[in-house]
Amino acid sequence: MSRVLIVGAGLTGSVCACLLRRALQGGVHIVVWDKARGSGGRMSTTRPPDSSSQSADLGAQYVTTTPPFYKSHFRFYSELVSAGLLQPLDSLVEGLKHRDGDQDYMTPHGMSSLVKHFLSESGAELFFERHVTGLYRRGASWEVQSKTAGSEMFDAVVLTMPAPQILQLQGDLGPSLSVQQQQHLKAVEFSxxxxxxxxxxxxxxxxxxxxxxxxxxxxxxxxxxxxxxxxxxxxxxxxxxxxxxxxxxxxxxxxxxxxxxxxxxxxxxxxxxxxxxxxxxxxRYSQVLAAAPGRPGHMTVVARPPLVCAGDSFVRSGFDGCVASALSALSALRAGLTDP
Structure with a gap:
């Protein structure tokens, strides 16, 4: 059984974990680390200091999809609508600009409910307040270090944090990047x-x-x-x-x-x-202003043992961008975790 670490409990990380579980079933043990105290990433839902039943979304506010994305990601929309986690936006949003065919959705239980759904479906082990600081190649595995919990070994690693944070990691990640990959990561800009x-x-x-x-x-x-x-x-x-x-x-x-x-x-x-x-x-990293050149969906730093970078840095911000990146990263993971 391959042990896979996904760094980041946001939408890309949660969808990637869910897809990996559905694709490889019992052949993979999935672990998710996030430096925050809960899941959601930029789709976080917060509560007031007194922890009452009130809640509010501090990041993404609603989901907008285009006809091409809706068609290619229909199974995800259908799953979330059937689960009661996504429904058409029927309230007034003053100043919201539309293109023909765009569809808007709201989340009756908060934006983080989408992330939590996919994490639940993945069956992954979740660990919060795990701030990754470095990755080191150890033969056919990766040693991943965190600020608070030491280091652990994994057969594959997926990094879903914003590209500027990926570049800050210590260890063997930097030397493993090609010159072009370094340039592409540095080209990513966030608002x-x-x-x-x-x-x-x-x-x-x-x-x-x-x-x-x-x-x-x-x-x-x-x-x-x-x-x-x-x-x-x-x-x-x-x-x-x-x-x-x-x-x-x-x-x-x-x-x-x-x-x-x-x-x-x-x-x-x-x-x-x-x-x-x-x-x-x-x-600090709100929405992608400039994605990696070519919007490749993901970046394979090392094919075996797999070290993959994913997230909206490689496509675009928003629900569809994160789903597209997770789908792209899945193909690289499957190739790197199965026998050649």
């Missing part, structure tokens, strides 16, 4: 942004007629999302900063940036009730 979630008491009335809207009259805020309250659970409001604002304040602590965003929110929506909880997130 950066901050997001803030405000949680309100059950009796709060935000008096907003829209579910979400894109903001056009602000230099610092670009998007607002309103989650209406239900009996016993108050409403929440999610604020996303603009890309320019994120870049300007990227090296500042989120605690210092949060008040700036809240002041702008007060200008945009004066008279909001006082929140009972606030969460702020800095996304």
């Amino acid at each position: 950066s942004r901050f997001s803030v979630a405000l949680f309100f008491p059950p009796d709060a009335d935000l008096s907003l007629l829209w579910t979400a809207r894109y903001v056009t009259d602000s230099q610092s805020v670009v998007y607002l999302k309103h989650n209406a309250g239900v009996p016993g659970r108050g409403p929440s409001l999610v604020v996303h900063s603009s890309v320019g604002f994120g870049l300007q304040h990227l090296e500042e602590d989120k605690e210092a940036v949060q008040p700036i965003i809240l002041r702008e929110l007060e200008r945009l929506l004066p008279g909001l009730p006082r929140p009972i909880g606030i969460k702020c997130q800095k996304w």
Whole structure:
């Protein structure tokens, strides 16, 4: 039985783990590490500090697919819709621009529910707060080191973190990359942004007629999302900063940036009730601005023992980009884990 490590419990990592399980069944033991305290990655769903039943998505807000992607990824959409985790977006999003044939979906249980579904289907062992620092070639295996848990041996490794973080890893990864592969990883560019979630008491009335809207009259805020309250659970409001604002304040602590965003929110929506909880997130790597040249889907650094890089760095951001990358990485893994 091959022991495979997938680094990153986001959408690419979870779909890759699920596909690998379905393809190789009992022939593979899958382990997933993530440096965060939970799964989701940039599809994370957060709760207020008091851990109440309220929740809000701090990263991706909805899923948009094009006709070609919907056709090629139909089985994934069908699976998630049947499971009640994905449903057509039927609420008003002011300023949302569409191309003919595009379809929008919402997640009634939060964006992280999609990731958790595929992780559950994979049967993988999950370990959080495992921050990978280096990879070392040990014959037919890879020794993977983390900050907090020492090192472990694996027959294959899939790295799904953003390309800039891949380049920071120590050990034998760098020497294993060709000159062209190094150039392609360095060519990947991400936007950066901050997001803030405000949680309100059950009796709060935000008096907003829209579910979400894109903001056009602000230099610092670009998007607002309103989650209406239900009996016993108050409403929440999610604020996303603009890309320019994120870049300007990227090296500042989120605690210092949060008040700036809240002041702008007060200008945009004066008279909001006082929140009972606030969460702020800095996304250093938010969305792909420039993917690896050619958008190859994945990058095979070493064929045997397999060391594969995947994620939206190699395609595009969004649900379909992550699924496409996971499918691409699966082909390399299967080739590297089976007899020649």
